[in-house]
Amino acid sequence: MMAARSSIDRAAVVAEARSWIGTPYLHQASLKGAGCDCLGLVRGVWRGIFGEEPELPAPYSPDWAEAHGRETLAEAAGRHMVPVALNAIEPGDVLLFAMKDHAPAKHCAIMSAPGQMIHAIEAHPVAEVTLWSSERAGRRLRFAFAFPGLIG
Secondary structure (H helix, E strand, C coil), X not given: CCCCCCCEEHHHHHHHHHCCCCCCECCCCEECCCEECHHHHHHHHHHHHHCCCCCCCCCCCCXXXXXXXXXXXXXXXXXXXXXXXXXXXXXXXXXXXXXXXXXXXXXXXXXXXXXXXXXXXXXXXXEEEECCXXXXXXXXXXXXXXXXXXXX
C-alpha cells in the first residue's frame, strides 16, 4: 500500500485503478485480486492512495438506488471528494452513472484516459473499457468527483 499523501497526481490514481484490472466482480467486496464491485474499486483506490477510508458504506442490495430513490452514492462522494463539472472530467476522476433513465446514480468508474474508464460491473472482472459515450449513456453520466488533493 502506498503511504497516505495530502496531494496526488492523476497518474497515481489511474495507476492504482489499473492495478485492480482482472479483480473478479463480487458484490460489496473491496479486495484487490479477490473481488470488488464498482464502489469497492473506488474504495480500494482510495485506500491505495490515502490509507484508511474516511467512511465505510452500510450494507447495500443490488437495487438499493432504485429502492431508495435518493442520490446516496453522490451524497457520499460529495462528503469526501471534490465535485467536477461533467464537461471538465479528466483521467483520475470518479464518474457516477445511472443505469436507467430517471434513476439515481448507482454505478461508478474511474476515468483512465480520454474516452476510457476502469470499472467493475456484475459478472465481469474489473476492466478498462471505452467510456460509455453514446447519447443514451451520456445522459446517464450524472456526477463526477475528484479525489481530494488531486493535482496535474
